Amino acid sequence: MKSEEVFIVGANGQLGTALRELYPNARSADIDELDITNKASVEGFDWSGIKAIFNAAAFTNVDGAETAEGRKASWKVNATAVAYLAEVAQKHDITLVHISSDYVFDGTSDLHTEGEDLAPLNVYGQSKAAGDIAVSLAPKHYLLRTSWVIGKGNNFVLTMKSLADRDITPSVVADQIGRLTFTDTLAAGIQHLVDSEAAYGTYNLTNAGESVSWADIAKVVYEKAGKSADDVTPVTTEEYYAGKEGIAPRPLKSTLSLDKITAAGFTPKDWREALDEYWQTIEETN
Numbered sequence: 001m002k003s004e005e006v007f008i009v010g011a012n013g014q015l016g017t018a019l020r021e022l023y024p025n026a027r028s029a030d031i032d033e034l035d036i037t038n039k040a041s042v043e044g045f046d047w048s049g050i051k052a053i054f055n056a057a058a059f060t061n062v063d064g065a066e067t068a069e070g071r072k073a074s075w076k077v078n079a080t081a082v083a084y085l086a087e088v089a090q091k092h093d094i095t096l097v098h099i100s101s102d103y104v105f106d107g108t109s110d111l112h113t114e115g116e117d118l119a120p121l122n123v124y125g126q127s128k129a130a131g132d133i134a135v136s137l138a139p140k141h142y143l144l145r146t147s148w149v150i151g152k153g154n155n156f157v158l159t160m161k162s163l164a165d166r167d168i169t170p171s172v173v174a175d176q177i178g179r180l181t182f183t184d185t186l187a188a189g190i191q192h193l194v195d196s197e198a199a200y201g202t203y204n205l206t207n208a209g210e211s212v213s214w215a216d217i218a219k220v221v222y223e224k225a226g227k228s229a230d231d232v233t234p235v236t237t238e239e240y241y242a243g244k245e246g247i248a249p250r251p252l253k254s255t256l257s258l259d260k261i262t263a264a265g266f267t268p269k270d271w272r273e274a275l276d277e278y279w280q281t282i283e284e285t286n
């Protein structure tokens, strides 16, 4: 698909930024130009010439979604707005690419396949699960489930690097297990599905490789930052959140099966290799 035929929504987020880099001539908008929760704006938008909408917009503040305001905001962006986009996609014969999360599952299986029953544990996950259902209103849709996203923006790797640079010795949860997903891998996977005209439907897409804990990843980041892995103390989720209010319950096992996306011809690289490349880019920009 040509760049000019793509419209990127939520363009200033981590994934939106990577998509804009991959599709330099795409049209794009963030909330200030097109608020996807505004039905009239979505319906009245000039969709002529657009063959695919890439929806990178989301309410991603997992604990924030547990508040009264956050609950409304996350449902608006992650669920209701997806139905609006699906409606215009259907009306204008546009392919809708939407992104979802491992948080739609309860995290009890070691490996989540695309067909697993939805069983979200927190408000963010519930609103994302509703979005998964809404996107299927668009006949031509790709629903991509991903986990632990790292790109340009606030993310776990940059947070750990910042702590390491300041000689802070953090406690990090060691019982949530999954794999990182770098936004350039996610964007490349989206491009592959669209360009190869893969069957519409749901695909998991994360980086490949060993499933590890947040603490394991923090230790790798500390070593990359020239510090000791021992500066990171592994703790349980329960220990980490003890005494804190308003914390969303989180799934413990987040690894998504990559069999389907691989069978569709896209092989995501190992997260460790992707982290090496990411590290080079952040060192170059500092």
Ligand SMILES: NC(=O)c1ccc[n+]([C@@H]2O[C@H](COP(=O)([O-])OP(=O)(O)OC[C@H]3O[C@@H](n4cnc5c(N)ncnc54)[C@H](OP(=O)(O)O)[C@@H]3O)[C@@H](O)[C@H]2O)c1
Residues within 6 Å of the ligand: 009, 010, 011, 012, 013, 014, 015, 016, 029, 030, 031, 032, 034, 035, 036, 037, 055, 056, 057, 058, 059, 060, 077, 099, 100, 101, 102, 128, 146, 147, 148, 149, 150, 153
């Ligand atoms: N981050 C993760 O670890 C993770 C894990 C699994 C799945 N995902 C999913 O992956 C996708 C991309 O995540 P990400 O990390 O790139 O998210 P992100 O960095 O938080 O970006 C989301 C973008 O959406 C924009 N947005 C919010 N409300 C909007 C609205 N009403 N209309 C238009 N734009 C709006 C945000 O703008 P403001 O900043 O101005 O609000 C922001 O630019 C999301 O669907 C997310 O649910 C993320």
